[in-house]
Amino acid sequence: MTTNSIMATNAYRLFVNRLCRSCPMKEQCSLFKNFIEQQERNSLESTPLNHSDVQTIDNHLTVSSSQHCFLCLDVLHRYTSDEFIQQIKQTAQSTTSDFQSFCCNLTLPLNLFIRHAYLLKFLNKYVGECNEKDLPIIKDQWRNVMIDRLEEALERPYQIESPFEINITFDFSGEAEELNFLRRFRYADNPKLQKSNANEAFTRQAVTSVLNNITFDDFEQYYKPVINGKTSCTISAQHDSVYIAGRYNKYSRTLSQTPWIIDGIRKADTSVEELIALPISKLISAKHYVFLSSGREDVDVRTLGRGRPFVIEFRQPSRILYQPEEFHAVQNEINTSTKDVRVRDLQQVSKEDSNQIKEGEEEKTKCYEALCYTDTQIDQEELDRRLASVANPLVIEQKTPIRVLHRRTVMTRQRSITELRATSIDAYHFRLRLTTQAGAYVKEFVHGDFGRTKPNLTVILDRFVDILELDVLAVNIDFPPTLEIENEQDNACDTNGK
Numbered sequence: 001m002t003t004n005s006i007m008a009t010n011a012y013r014l015f016v017n018r019l020c021r022s023c024p025m026k027e028q029c030s031l032f033k034n035f036i037e038q039q040e041r042n043s044l045e046s047t048p049l050n051h052s053d054v055q056t057i058d059n060h061l062t063v064s065s066s067q068h069c070f071l072c073l074d075v076l077h078r079y080t081s082d083e084f085i086q087q088i089k090q091t092a093q094s095t096t097s098d099f100q101s102f103c104c105n106l107t108l109p110l111n112l113f114i115r116h117a118y119l120l121k122f123l124n125k126y127v128g129e130c131n132e133k134d135l136p137i138i139k140d141q142w143r144n145v146m147i148d149r150l151e152e153a154l155e156r157p158y159q160i161e162s163p164f165e166i167n168i169t170f171d172f173s174g175e176a177e178e179l180n181f182l183r184r185f186r187y188a189d190n191p192k193l194q195k196s197n198a199n200e201a202f203t204r205q206a207v208t209s210v211l212n213n214i215t216f217d218d219f220e221q222y223y224k225p226v227i228n229g230k231t232s233c234t235i236s237a238q239h240d241s242v243y244i245a246g247r248y249n250k251y252s253r254t255l256s257q258t259p260w261i262i263d264g265i266r267k268a269d270t271s272v273e274e275l276i277a278l279p280i281s282k283l284i285s286a287k288h289y290v291f292l293s294s295g296r297e298d299v300d301v302r303t304l305g306r307g308r309p310f311v312i313e314f315r316q317p318s319r320i321l322y323q324p325e326e327f328h329a330v331q332n333e334i335n336t337s338t339k340d341v342r343v344r345d346l347q348q349v350s351k352e353d354s355n356q357i358k359e360g361e362e363e364k365t366k367c368y369e370a371l372c373y374t375d376t377q378i379d380q381e382e383l384d385r386r387l388a389s390v391a392n393p394l395v396i397e398q399k400t401p402i403r404v405l406h407r408r409t410v411m412t413r414q415r416s417i418t419e420l421r422a423t424s425i426d427a428y429h430f431r432l433r434l435t436t437q438a439g440a441y442v443k444e445f446v447h448g449d450f451g452r453t454k455p456n457l458t459v460i461l462d463r464f465v466d467i468l469e470l471d472v473l474a475v476n477i478d479f480p481p482t483l484e485i486e487n488e489q490d491n492a493c494d495t496n497g498k
């Protein structure tokens with residue numbers, strides 16, 4: 001192979017002769033670097049080139065020094081500058097002011113992979129054995145140049161799995177046009193597929209697999225790079241969610257847990273979720289939030305005792321670190337803003353801990369108190385006698401209640417009841433205390449739901465029983481942790497309030 005025949009290739013013109021005199025990519029591969037230096041010495045000896053001139057390298061490819069770097073699409077030039085680092089810093093800080101570490105996700109134009117493969121094939125053919133390890137991909141090179149400097153500028157460590165992701169996306173205006181070169185080789189062994197998928201978009205994976213089947217000569221013959229394309233870049237960032245947990249009491253029998261909206265029309269002014277989450281979201285200032293609780297009560301059911309555990313996931317928060325006093329202040333704000341809801345144990349929890357609210361859904365128990373009515377008289381002695389006759393635990397079978405049929409599938413579920421006590425109020429009324437496995441329908445257990453719950457209290461007491469009022473007394477899960485400071489406050493409140 002003579003020097004002249006190498007110089008006659010498009011690859012030589014693109015990679016060596018002109019386009020990327022200053023590309024740091026050359027420094028990354030000793031084989032390539034030595035080759036370039038050799039070529040430079042040769043050209044000085046023969047015909048000195050003035051590299052700043054516009055130079056025609058082929059009938060189609062007119063190249064000037066003002067155009068993008070052919071090797072790296074400028075990713076290693078413009079987008080490694082101190083100015084660019086400042087842009088990244090600005091985006092990061094304005095997204096989440098107190099991120100603790102960061103990682104970077106780079107998305108590169110797919111035609112960069114074509115150029116990389118072309119260069120590898122060129123080196124292998126004319127210079128010497130060169131595999132992908134010897135010529136790092138642009139993404140790794142960018143990281144090599146940038147990570148230390150970014151750590152310094154952001155004053156935070158880089159971590160591969162950081163919860164704070166900085167996304168840097170490069171676009172190249174000629175990407176789609178250049179990818180067309182691959183279509184000739186895609187489905188090359190299946191003309192039918194090639195025709196039917198003529199316009200199918202390229203994924204990174206598809207580009208890589210097609211490139212594996214293209215030879216250097218194919219490149220020379222068919223590849224038409226878009227020399228005049230422009231590279232642009234967008235930077236964005238986002239932090240993993242912040243999780244805030246607590247427990248709430250609900251004292252109203254006319255308040256729904258979640259916003260009550262039917263066909264786009266609000267049916268109630270507010271909800272438990274809004275009374276709690278809106279004041280907290282002013283503190284967290286996230287893009288949006290998701291409210292999760294350990295079960296939920298009906299509109300007309302109160303939740304007393306230490307309350308029902310909840311977690312609010314705030315997505316894309318603008319701040320992530322908080323002082324306990326800040327939660328204490330928001331908690332006070334919530335508790336003084338309404339008589340219907342009270343919050344305690346408000347605190348930040350980890351994502352892992354927040355899952356506790358969903359775990360043990362089947363095993364956990366709930367304690368209730370119900371005000372019940374019977375259509376014929378019943379006294380304490382008869383209540384005790386009839387309840388003493390039922391098994392403990394009592395296993396009931398519940399067909400999906402009629403009142404929720406419109407939103408749940410019909411099925412029969414078994415639930416157990418471990419505590420069942422009644423205290424007479426007068427001849428027709430009594431208070432019922434029961435502890436059930438989570439998910440039991442208490443109202444249906446009392447009136448029987450037309451025989452859909454078996455056994456039920458109407459059968460056990462041998463007369464019609466209905467439920468007038470229901471309260472949740474306890475949701476027995478050990479989450480979130482009780483906060484010391486609030487115990488004192490609770491005691492104070494109980495003494496004053498009762």
Ligand SMILES: [Zn+2]
Binds near residue numbers: 071074075
């Ligand atoms: Zn370059």
